[in-house]
Amino acid sequence: MRDQPKPVLRARGIDKFFAGAIALDKVDLTLYPGEVHALLGENGAGKSTLIKSLTGAYHRDGGTIELDGTEINPRGPVESQKHGIGTVYQEVNLLENMSVSDNLFLGWQPVKRGMLDHRQMHRRTREILKGYGLDIDPTQLLSSYSIAIQQVVAIARAVELSGKVLILDEPTASLDREEIELVFSVVRNLTARGMAVVFITHFLDQVFEISDRATVLRNGCVVGTRKLSDVSQGDIVELMLGHHLEATKRKASHASPGDTILSLKGYGKRGMIAPFDLELRKGEVVGLAGLLGSGRTETCKVIFGVVSADHGRAELRGQPIRLNSPRIALEKRFGLCPEDRKTDGIVGDLSVRENIILSLQARQGWTRPLKRSRINQIVDEYVKALDIRLASPNMPIRLLSGGNQQKALLARWLATEPDILILDEPTRGIDVGAHAEIISLIERLREQGMALIVASSEMEELVAYSSRVLVLRDRRQVRELGGEEITTERIVKSISQGESAA
Amino acid sequence: MMRSPRLALYITMATFVLAFLIGGSQYPTMFSSRVVANLLTDNAFLGLTAVGMTFVILSGGIDLSVGSVIAFSGVFLAVILRETGIHPLVAFALLLMITTAFGGAMGSIIHYLEMPPFIVTLAGMFLMRGLAYVLSTDSVPITHPFYDTIQDVVWKAPGGGRFRLIGGIMILAYIVAMLVLHRTRFGRNVYALGGSSATARLMGVPIARTTITVYAIGGGLAGLAGIVYSIYTSAGYSLATVGVELDAIAAVVIGGTLLTGGSGYVAGTFFGILIMGLIQTYIVFDGTLSSWWTKIVIGGLLFAFIMLQKALGWATTRGRRPASDSATQS
Numbered sequence: 001m002r003d004q005p006k007p008v009l010r011a012r013g014i015d016k017f018f019a020g021a022i023a024l025d026k027v028d029l030t031l032y033p034g035e036v037h038a039l040l041g042e043n044g045a046g047k048s049t050l051i052k053s054l055t056g057a058y059h060r061d062g063g064t065i066e067l068d069g070t071e072i073n074p075r076g077p078v079e080s081q082k083h084g085i086g087t088v089y090q091e092v093n094l095l096e097n098m099s100v101s102d103n104l105f106l107g108w109q110p111v112k113r114g115m116l117d118h119r120q121m122h123r124r125t126r127e128i129l130k131g132y133g134l135d136i137d138p139t140q141l142l143s144s145y146s147i148a149i150q151q152v153v154a155i156a157r158a159v160e161l162s163g164k165v166l167i168l169d170e171p172t173a174s175l176d177r178e179e180i181e182l183v184f185s186v187v188r189n190l191t192a193r194g195m196a197v198v199f200i201t202h203f204l205d206q207v208f209e210i211s212d213r214a215t216v217l218r219n220g221c222v223v224g225t226r227k228l229s230d231v232s233q234g235d236i237v238e239l240m241l242g243h244h245l246e247a248t249k250r251k252a253s254h255a256s257p258g259d260t261i262l263s264l265k266g267y268g269k270r271g272m273i274a275p276f277d278l279e280l281r282k283g284e285v286v287g288l289a290g291l292l293g294s295g296r297t298e299t300c301k302v303i304f305g306v307v308s309a310d311h312g313r314a315e316l317r318g319q320p321i322r323l324n325s326p327r328i329a330l331e332k333r334f335g336l337c338p339e340d341r342k343t344d345g346i347v348g349d350l351s352v353r354e355n356i357i358l359s360l361q362a363r364q365g366w367t368r369p370l371k372r373s374r375i376n377q378i379v380d381e382y383v384k385a386l387d388i389r390l391a392s393p394n395m396p397i398r399l400l401s402g403g404n405q406q407k408a409l410l411a412r413w414l415a416t417e418p419d420i421l422i423l424d425e426p427t428r429g430i431d432v433g434a435h436a437e438i439i440s441l442i443e444r445l446r447e448q449g450m451a452l453i454v455a456s457s458e459m460e461e462l463v464a465y466s467s468r469v470l471v472l473r474d475r476r477q478v479r480e481l482g483g484e485e486i487t488t489e490r491i492v493k494s495i496s497q498g499e500s501a502a
Numbered sequence: 503m504m505r506s507p508r509l510a511l512y513i514t515m516a517t518f519v520l521a522f523l524i525g526g527s528q529y530p531t532m533f534s535s536r537v538v539a540n541l542l543t544d545n546a547f548l549g550l551t552a553v554g555m556t557f558v559i560l561s562g563g564i565d566l567s568v569g570s571v572i573a574f575s576g577v578f579l580a581v582i583l584r585e586t587g588i589h590p591l592v593a594f595a596l597l598l599m600i601t602t603a604f605g606g607a608m609g610s611i612i613h614y615l616e617m618p619p620f621i622v623t624l625a626g627m628f629l630m631r632g633l634a635y636v637l638s639t640d641s642v643p644i645t646h647p648f649y650d651t652i653q654d655v656v657w658k659a660p661g662g663g664r665f666r667l668i669g670g671i672m673i674l675a676y677i678v679a680m681l682v683l684h685r686t687r688f689g690r691n692v693y694a695l696g697g698s699s700a701t702a703r704l705m706g707v708p709i710a711r712t713t714i715t716v717y718a719i720g721g722g723l724a725g726l727a728g729i730v731y732s733i734y735t736s737a738g739y740s741l742a743t744v745g746v747e748l749d750a751i752a753a754v755v756i757g758g759t760l761l762t763g764g765s766g767y768v769a770g771t772f773f774g775i776l777i778m779g780l781i782q783t784y785i786v787f788d789g790t791l792s793s794w795w796t797k798i799v800i801g802g803l804l805f806a807f808i809m810l811q812k813a814l815g816w817a818t819t820r821g822r823r824p825a826s827d828s829a830t831q832s
């Protein structure tokens with residue numbers, strides 16, 4: 001497929017410096033027409049920075065970029081778009097205050113007699129999104145649709161704008177298998193037409209499924225470019241981390257959970273999640289499995305009181321309790337690490353340190369500030385424990401790489417030392433190394449007697465740490481799996497068949 | 503925070519109709535074409551200012567200088583027509599260039615120096631007011647015959663209403679603004695900027711150009727409002743139109759535009775202006791109420807509309823559709 005030696009895009013010696021850090025050090029990247037090129041590396045390795053430097057979103061400090069043999073110098077996303085490079089940046093999605101078709105067509109709207117042609121815009125939006133299996137109203141505000149749909153719209157926009165190169169920075173992080181399938185088929189169509197696609201992700205299965213070659217970054221340097229047909233996943237992981245990684249296996253010792261700490265009976269909220277029962281014991285991890293929109297996030301939110309339940313009873317350590325606000329949950333030593341870190345989690349302009357102690361301070365009350373030394377001790381401890389890569393804890397958290405923001409958010413909740421910790425997609429956007437660390441962290445917390453509820457779309461991960469798995473489907477709990485039943489196959493089967501609760 | 507912007511617009515329109523009906527049921531003469539004509543004439547300069555303010559607020563900014571710009575414009579015109587022999591139309595053109603450039607300059611400072619619009623336009627407000635004082639501290643009458651000609655352009659409607667040119671200019675400005683905001687790329691970029699400037703940048707919106715243009719439009723329309731005001735009063739006075747920027751902001755908010763930017767309609771602002779004018783008219787008709795009641799009612803309305811926006815935002819975010827509802831199952 002790649003016998004033509006002329007690259008579409010060739011970047012040489014790309015440098016990027018931030019105050020106090022070298023983010024990219026003489027990075028080379030070559031893209032051939034018709035290939036899917038994976039860009040891999042740990043959190044903070046510099047993948048997103050490379051993309052931003054290539055497309056002009058950042059001003060690069062050195063290096064040249066050639067497109068089809070001629071040097072280009074895009075000074076901003078507009079110019080790179082004009083050159084035919086379409087990009088979906090990590091995190092920054094789209095404009096929630098505008099309609100779906102506005103988002104898809106912003107900057108290249110069809111014009112008729114000097115005025116925007118809304119009718120054509122809406123029609124074409126429908127057509128384009130049909131290709132991704134979406135049948136939605138283009139005139140509605142983007143904010144009225146889920147994150148997954150927004151992500152698909154962002155991809156569709158980049159695809160439409162890219163004539164030569166399409167860059168996708170963690171596009172599939174919030175997508176389901178079915179949607180990923182559609183995105184991949186679009187990508188295959190594009191490469192068949194001779195386009196080059198850059199694909200950044202932490203899901204190695206997806207990398208091997210769709211990509212032809214991979215370039216691996218470590219600490220801002222390229223450590224290798226490989227043809228994926230020649231290497232194994234283990235090789236790539238070793239290249240990324242610089243050392244070998246043990247495969248995560250299910251631990252056998254899930255035997256002895258303690259007393260029941262939280263008991264929910266007929267708990268639910270109309271329109272969000274059908275009534276369910278849950279007995280949560282100390283020292284166990286209850287996994288929530290299911291597709292996107294199956295009610296995983298809703299379950300987490302109802303338990304934490306982000307939305308108050310309208311059915312059922314809750315008992316905490318045998319005492320009836322009303323969990324109708326996060327404030328109460330926080331007082332009772334619950335923690336919830338939410339799924340959508342951009343809107344529900346981080347406070348971008350506050351420092352990493354402030355973000356980490358936010359919840360702890362909130363529980364203490366703002367009138368009783370934590371001691372400076374104590375804060376530093378907590379922050380240092382978690383930065384070390386979770387291996388958060390940063391120049392200094394004083395830097396605004398928005399400057400951290402996506403995965404490191406996620407880790408800082410996790411640190412925030414761990415710092416409150418909760419009795420019950422709810423994690424919604426704790427490993428989204430986290431690299432393989434940190435992924436393994438978080439899994440072992442969950443195990444450690446469980447052994448220390450914490451009760452955890454973890455929602456995840458990754459089956460292997462659930463299998464690795466869950467004592468029990470609740471399978472959700474269409475906002476309803478359909479099955480509970482325990483002990484020997486917890487295998488990837490069983491979970492997948494329960495999700496797809498929706499066998500009724502035994 | 504998201505909400506349904508259209509609903510807010512409809513509520514503003516309904517409020518206007520309701521207020522009109524209530525006023526009319528007490529004072530049937532309020533339904534006359536005379537009242538309507540006066541509503542447009544008396545609020546023309548404020549209406550024009552509010553159009554510019556809508557652009558600025560939609561883009562996520564604020565412009566506090568407009569009241570001073572109007573006063574400056576009045577004094578500038580009065581003095582230049584008194585001192586020189588140039589034709590008022592030339593003076594108008596000159597003034598519009600000055601105020602547009604002034605707005606553009608504020609926009610450049612806001613963008614390139616990354617200063618908060620509040621501070622920059624506050625400085626602009628003092629600067630313009632100061633310049634007006636420098637030109638003249640007294641009220642300067644305008645006696646040019648061309649002003650009489652303009653004032654004689656009147657369309658007499660059945661029922662005794664006299665629709666003047668300046669009201670027409672205001673309505674025209676709203677129509678043009680609507681077309682620009684909804685039917686041009688620039689207009690959509692204004693909304694994008696107000697939604698999130700970081701996202702808009704990555705989506706390819708020319709942030710610098712859009713920001714500067716938005717404030718230039720604000721300044722230009724304030725200059726036009728100044729011209730209209732000088733026609734309306736036939737004078738220029740440096741102490742005039744103090745606090746008009748706040749009235750304009752109030753009209754924009756009552757019109758359903760979100761103060762944080764990115765959401766709203768210029769048509770809403772039009773009804774915001776009409777509602778405020780209506781309250782004033784009602785108080786004049788009543789005769790016993792102090793004119794300060796206007797401020798009190800507007801204060802109450804503002805509060806009510808902000809609460810309403812909160813409620814709408816809350817209602818729409820709760821109704822977010824999950825992925826599984828709209829993905830076509832294959």
Ligand SMILES: Nc1ncnc2c1ncn2[C@@H]1O[C@H](COP(=O)(O)OP(=O)(O)OP(=O)(O)O)[C@@H](O)[C@H]1O
Nearest residue numbers: 018023043044045046047048049399400401402403
């Ligand atoms: N504006 C900035 N100022 C200072 N440092 C920055 C800035 N932007 C990024 N960095 C740092 O540069 C490094 C590379 O970040 P980048 O976002 O490129 O990582 P990444 O490979 O995309 O990681 P992830 O997989 O977590 O998304 C990180 O250590 C980050 O903290």
Ligand SMILES: [Mg+2]
Nearest residue numbers: 048090401402
């Ligand atoms: Mg990244």
